Amino acid sequence: MKKVPHRLYLTEDQMPKQWYNLRADMKEQPDPIINPATMQPATEEDLYPVFCKKLAHQEMDSTTRYVDIPEEILEMYKIYRPSPLIRAYNLEKALGTPAKIYYKFEGNNTSGSHKLNSAIAQAYYAKEQGLTSLTTETGAGQWGTALSEACAYFGLPLTVFMVKVSYEQKPFRKAVMKTFDANVIASPSTTTEVGRRILADDPNCTGSLGCAISEAVEKAVSTEGCRYVLGSVLNQVLLHQSIIGLESKIAMEMLDEYPDVIIGCAGGGSNLGGLIAPFMQDKLTGKADPRIVAVEPASCPSFTRGKYAYDFCDTGKITPMAKMYTLGSGFIPSSNHAGGLRYHGMSPILSKLYHDGYMEAVAVEQTRVFEAATEFAKVETILPAPESAHAIRAAMDEAIKCRETGETKTILFGLTGTGYFDMTAYTAFQEGTMKDYIPTDADLQKGFDSLPKIPGIQE
Amino acid sequence: MKKVPHRLYLTEDQMPKQWYNLRADMKEQPDPIINPATMQPATEEDLYPVFCKKLAHQEMDSTTRYVDIPEEILEMYKIYRPSPLIRAYNLEKALGTPAKIYYKFEGNNTSGSHKLNSAIAQAYYAKEQGLTSLTTETGAGQWGTALSEACAYFGLPLTVFMVKVSYEQKPFRKAVMKTFDANVIASPSTTTEVGRRILADDPNCTGSLGCAISEAVEKAVSTEGCRYVLGSVLNQVLLHQSIIGLESKIAMEMLDEYPDVIIGCAGGGSNLGGLIAPFMQDKLTGKADPRIVAVEPASCPSFTRGKYAYDFCDTGKITPMAKMYTLGSGFIPSSNHAGGLRYHGMSPILSKLYHDGYMEAVAVEQTRVFEAATEFAKVETILPAPESAHAIRAAMDEAIKCRETGETKTILFGLTGTGYFDMTAYTAFQEGTMKDYIPTDADLQKGFDSLPKIPGIQE
Secondary structure, three states, X not given: OOOOOOEEOOOHHHOOOEEEOHHHHOOOOOOOOEEXXXXXXXXXXXXXXXXXXXXXXXXXXXXXXXXXXXXXXXXXXXXXXXXXXXXXXXXXXXXXXXXXXXXXXXXXXXXXXXXXXXXXXXXXXXXXXXXXXXXXXXXXXXXXXXXXXXXXXXXOOEEEEEXXXXXXXXXXXXXXXXXXXXEEEEEOOOOOHHHHHHHHHOXXXXXXXXXXXXXXXXXXXXXXXEEEOXXXXXXXXXXXXXXXXXXXXXHHHHOOOOOOEEEEEOOOOXXXXXXXXXXXXXXXXXXXXXEEEEEEEOOOOHHHHOEEEEEEOOOOOOOOEEEEEEOOOOOOOOOOOOOOOOOOOOOHHHXXXXXXXXXXXXXXXXXXXXXXXXXXXXXXXXXXXXXXXXXXXXXXXXXXXXXXXXXXXXXXXXXXXXXXOOHHHHHHHHXXXXXXXXOXXXXXXXXXXXXXXXXXXXX | XXXXXXXXXXXXXXXOOEEEOHHHHOOOOOOOOEEOOOOEEOOOHHHOOOOXXXXXXXXXXXXXXXXXXXXXXXXXXXXXXXXXXXEOHHHHHXXXXXXXXXXXXXXXXXXXXXXXXXXXXXXXXXXXXXXOEEEEEEOOOHHHHHHHHHHHHHOOOEEEEEEHHHHHHOHXXXXXXXXXXXXXXXXXXXXXXXXXXXXXHOOOOOOOHHHHHHHHHHHHHOOOOEEEOOOOOOHHHHHHHHHHHHHHHHHHHHOOOOOOEEEEEOOOOHHHHHXXXXXXXXXXXXXXXXXXXXXXXXXXXXXXXXXEEEEEOOOOOOOOEEEEEEOOOOOOOOOOOOOOOOOOOOOHHHHHHHHOOOOEEEEEOHHHHHHHHHHHHHHHOOOEOHHHHHXXXXXXXXXXXXXXXXXXXXXXXXXXXXXXXXHHHHHHHHOOOOOOOOOOHHHHHHHHOOOOOEOOOEO
């Protein structure tokens, strides 16, 4: 058996040169997205006003299995990648488990998370098309930071609509984005039609991801040479994030290992979709049969308590509609919920795979998540982001089960980022003021009531 | 010529198994430390009430060239090391310089800095001796965080005296230390004799590193089974930090490279001493003659404007006296100064080497430092700590000179840590409210007036 180091880094030669497109191996495709203007399946051209052309193509292309990563993106990846695959010897010891725990750590860049993998790709394609600016939204701030960084690198002006409650509570996140010259606006704002409408209804509205998306899309389509980019949910984002799983798989092969269970946190699905991609390929093609587990907050349970239905991706209902697990675009998670993973919907690709039984999902409460985060930090020297700590919690639970059953399972989880900007939540946990929140069925019903009606498709 | 990757990671097999003790190759030794109780050179035993025995031995041992790193420390190092040696291709391109720039990045752990290298060693030896608690001080918070992390790992209760102005301005730093169960006290405090005395003189005192050291030492010597640990300045700390330079040198050898100039930021000297150790060895033994440059803040210029004299290591004047470059233990840097590198003295080893002409020193102003930090972050995807950005500034200046002269120098600098907890300073820089401050000769004289008199040695 090979000696397994604590941290394994691929060399530059070993790094993947192509992304992997999961759809190429799916027996059934996700249902098409619907253009709300026509109530018909959207075409690639329908997306051009919102996305740059190559990204619109990636969004719709379900057949190309491997996509060459452009040289310029590979060069940028090399600045902060490969990310290490880490054997959690210390966590295993602390848990007294016979399980082998591995994690892929994506927090080693200024943005502090995996989001940079797609931000670079999206900024690159926009620049290549000759666009002159971009817009996006950010909640907890990881995506906004990553895109700011990528745009600074490619010299593209960027406007970030930041959910107002985060804008006010996380001045340091804002400061990082400004270091990268981004124009950061609290959402809802008076700079857009949809923002003004929301503020007219509720002047004290603290915002939501869905609302920030509406504003960012509106600004993109109404500005010459400007497009909108999104950090999760989309097929193109899962494609870019496949770099996480591809690197992980190569590293595990070098160690003669294969995971019995793969665990990732799930908000919109970007990290999870990226991490599992090549392992799901094995599953779809019958080469292997690992368990794949999505972990979501109990306070925003799209997979475990959502509906598999067509829904808008934003609150303002101006984006195309996608078939996905959703709590309804009108759902706003409790302000009690710390960190990200607060999006109402879920990647259509992952939704389809979950619906077809290729994945499991589990919802966890946040005090148990921070308990896991703290224990993990103490033994593994990484302070995890609250989002990432959802995966840690589930991995620890899995390893504890192994202690009880004596099974020597190999567990792989995704550690998406660091928690340096989440110390307010850590402090609440330490001081015992952090509360759990599980929406009632009635709470969820309000969100479901916002689901759209589509003649002949969803009545 | 070998192909140079962006990031080079040693494998676990390649990692150094011994620390290197610079003193073994110094032609002249630093002057001995003086016990203020006897006004005579201190013995190893004199240090036992303050330091655990093995560390007291390392402090005094000037002859053992290589010290085996205990297995338990090597295991802990493997959790977050090796740190990468990074070729700054993007920075080179942005500067248009023919110089080759390398940096050793030490920020990839929860503590966010190189400080963990010595924290682990010091906590380990304390635990091994059966001690039951430790005390320390912290200013900007990097050392306190690192030691909290190490103590949590070895199960040792820790009290951190945190300079009051930092305690109040950096609640998130405090929160990280608390995540690791440290007891964090704002200094000056009423928990010590010296703290009460300082507060009696000035109830509004916002503290200093020298004052926090006094409190931490007092608590250590007055508590059963407790010792004091310090994150810089000491010989033992430079020994532990030699891991940085040893790894760097192995990595550079793999690339067939040798630095023409080695640049490190200097507060107490721990990072600088560690980074340069094996290169200074080459210089001391005549094998090579690289330039070695210490970079310090213009607001706290121990090397460039200090005196080479015996001084106390703390404000309360209870520690031994060391011969070093110092601004006087009474010197308190302007509150205008952001981040660390605010200690009044300097490592006695580095002071001696500087005094004997083996090193250069340069002082830089903080707006130029943050300018460099921002430019660096944009192209290299790492948000540097203000301390580290001093080295970036000097490395960039060196590379810009090469652009002008056409020289293809190889530059190596130490990137000691990340700036996630320094966004207040970044914001001040972005908003143009950051000011530079250079002490006048009269300001410095006040500090020099606090230098001790030692009969027959320093009158």
